[in-house]
Amino acid sequence: xxxxVEEWYKQMPVITRSYLTAAVVTTIxxxxxxxxxxxxxxxxxxxxxxYQFWRLVTNFLYFRKMDLDFLFHMFFLARxxxxxxxxxxxxxxxxxxxMLLFGATVLTGIVLLGGMIPYxxxxxxxxxxxxxxxTFMMVYVWSKQxxxxxxxxxxxxxxxxxxxxxxxxxxxxxVGASAWVDLxxxxxxxxxxxxxxxxxxxxxxxxxxxxxLIKALFADDPVVVARPANVRFAAPPVDEGHED
Numbered sequence: 167x168x169x170x171v172e173e174w175y176k177q178m179p180v181i182t183r184s185y186l187t188a189a190v191v192t193t194i195x196x197x198x199x200x201x202x203x204x205x206x207x208x209x210x211x212x213x214x215x216x217y218q219f220w221r222l223v224t225n226f227l228y229f230r231k232m233d234l235d236f237l238f239h240m241f242f243l244a245r246x247x248x249x250x251x252x253x254x255x256x257x258x259x260x261x262x263x264x265m266l267l268f269g270a271t272v273l274t275g276i277v278l279l280g281g282m283i284p285y286x287x288x289x290x291x292x293x294x295x296x297x298x299x300x301t302f303m304m305v306y307v308w309s310k311q312x313x314x315x316x317x318x319x320x321x322x323x324x325x326x327x328x329x330x331x332x333x334x335x336x337x338x339x340x341v342g343a344s345a346w347v348d349l350x351x352x353x354x355x356x357x358x359x360x361x362x363x364x365x366x367x368x369x370x371x372x373x374x375x376x377x378x379l380i381k382a383l384f385a386d387d388p389v390v391v392a393r394p395a396n397v398r399f400a401a402p403p404v405d406e407g408h409e410d
Contacts, residue, residue, distance in 0.1 A: 178244075179251040181262055186244055189297065192227040193236065203228055207294035210278055226270055226297045235343065243301050246308045254311050259384040264376040265358055269303045270296070272354040289346060302351025303358070306331045310359045331355075 175183065195201035206224040213221050229236050255262035273296045280290035293299075313328035325333060335348045358374070366372045 178248055179259070181259060181266070182244065182247040182251050185247060185266075186240070188227050189229060189243065190240065192224070193229045193232060196228060197232050203295075208274070208277065208296065209294070210281070222270075222274065225295050226300050228295050229297050230295065235341075239298055239301050242305055246304045247301075250304060250308050250311075254308070260381040261376050263384065264374070264380055265307070265362075266300070266304075267380075268358055268374060269300055269354045272357055273299050273303070273350055276350055276353065292344075293346060293350070296347075296350070298347045299351040299354065302331070302334070302348050303355040305334065306352050306355030307359055310355070310363070 178186070192201065192206070196203050196206070206221065206228050208221055208225040209218070212218045229239050250265075251259070251262050255265070277290050277293050277296065281287050283290075309327045309330040313326060315327040316324055317327055317330060318324045319333055319337075331348070331352055335345060335352070338348050339345050361374050362372070
């Protein structure tokens with residue numbers, strides 16, 4: 167059993183494995199009171215005035231207490247992050263990292279701007295960890311890129327992957343979780359999907375082209391299409407003249 171888990175972990179692509187490891191270690195560390203969540207949550211005032219820039223990253227690593235909700239999000243993270251990195255972003259690790267960076271930036275910007283809007287500031291002030299939102303963003307992007315895959319929710323009913331975010335949003339509402347967190351993930355995911363997939367088809371321009379600096383950080387192996395070895399092709403037949 168332990169060997170199977172180890173093999174499963176080692177076979178994960180690099181970004182998925184790194185993010186999953188950081189999230190599990192951070193959450194367990196907080197549960198054991200080795201790390202304090204008060205040093206991790208998103209606080210714009212501490213970031214700007216006391217230069218605690220790590221909060222811009224650590225708020226995406228903590229998934230609250232270790233309960234059923236934590237297990238659900240670890241499953242979503244391990245599954246859909248892995249599916250995206252291995253399929254849609256196969257051989258494009260830098261592009262996948264840039265997608266996560268874009269999503270994290272959009273989510274942070276929404277929370278900061280929302281905190282300045284009257285009547286909404288109180289709701290946004292309660293969102294101090296964006297880990298669940300970033301996970302939901304990956305689910306949304308995957309569903310947009312694989313809309314016709316048939317799925318089942320707890321064996322109760324079937325649907326296509328295009329409706330997966332809405333099914334999970336409804337489930338979150340039923341169990342009493344905050345819908346804001348999932349909605350933010352859907353907004354960030356749709357922003358990425360539109361700018362990366364829809365807008366380039368409309369205009370021929372790609373605004374989310376991965377910067378060369380980020381590409382230099384990842385040495386992607388080229389995707390090679392296997393060809394059978396020692397295959398010889400017969401020479402084309404030579405036309406022979408016909409006598410009348």
